[in-house]
Amino acid sequence: MPAAKENGAERILDVAQSHIQRFGYNGFSFRDVAAEVGMKSASVHYHFPTKADLGVAVVKRYHEQFAAALGGASDSALSVEELLARFANVYLAVLNADQLMCLCGMLGAEVAALPEDVATEVKNFFSYSIDWLTIVYERKDQSNGKSETMAPRIKAQRHLATMQGALILARSMRDPKVFNEIANAI
């Protein structure tokens, strides 16, 4: 959520994130970002010396914002259904923004082409997401008494995979409804 007044570094992060979500890590340049922010590429290098530095900063900030939007998974004030709905809504906000991929869904696909620092941050984001969902599914299993055959962590992985794939499908089919249909089907 871009605040009303942002410093140069923040505006660069906003634009860089949007470009990565649209075109991928290899699909944007310092000049692209600089032009949209309203400065020259040398000024972007002042804030983020290398492209890997910029990539790492974008992913770290995204991770933090994502965690803030999700809140705690063991928050007992919310039901399991409310927590999963919140998770879906965070993804829905991403898609509706401008038919964007999840930042880390995009970078996850490209992971073999990323600087190692950036790839590590992407892994951290997914680890966090799986941990969050695992806690929710553990609570779900506890609440309904029947013995579950599938481990909560596997359910969490499947849940996350379905959301990421739904974003790819919706974009590829050029039909945002596809995401909603899949998200509601989970």
Next chain:
Amino acid sequence: MPAAKENGAERILDVAQSHIQRFGYNGFSFRDVAAEVGMKSASVHYHFPTKADLGVAVVKRYHEQFAAALGGASDSALSVEELLARFANVYLAVLNADQLMCLCGMLGAEVAALPEDVATEVKNFFSYSIDWLTIVYERKDQSNGKSETMAPRIKAQRHLATMQGALILARSMRDPKVFNEIANAI
């Protein structure tokens, strides 16, 4: 499946496909492909004048090979379970090859950065995949009598999304097991 003896165009398609699956459309160059094939970039341009031409050819061939490996979805000699297992096995072969993305999963993420011709072929591939899975889920609904609330097409979309997302997760986590766990959980 690269045959023992291939002409220049086929070898180029093999290498280009592998590079796209690893690094994405913006992550490979004519020179990269030429070097691995053992020729010069000008020779690649002889076979595929533009990068978009090469991209379209790669996706079309992938689509054909995928369809051949899947076979007919209404093939009554196979059970619904066998058909879904076959679908999963085609994806598994992709991942095991060398921790690759599905070609169209990668291109689907990058769709906003693709030439329109290539984006159209990606959409065709996903339309085909959803149609194939929809037929299988229709048969499944017919065989077990209970009234289903979720339309077969929605189930098909969800199934496909989960497979694509599972490839992203497995690569990002650098753990191929993740794909198997998710695929078995469907």
Next chain:
DNA sequence: GTCTATAATTTGATAGAC
């Protein structure tokens, strides 16, 4: 912090010899 200028490399693509 932002600029101009520029270096060093890579990229997609073409011309023309063999």
Next chain:
DNA sequence: GTCTATCAAATTATAGAC
């Protein structure tokens, strides 16, 4: 069908003035 040679543009990155 493949090569050498080359081009024009774009890319990441740096040096130094303001």
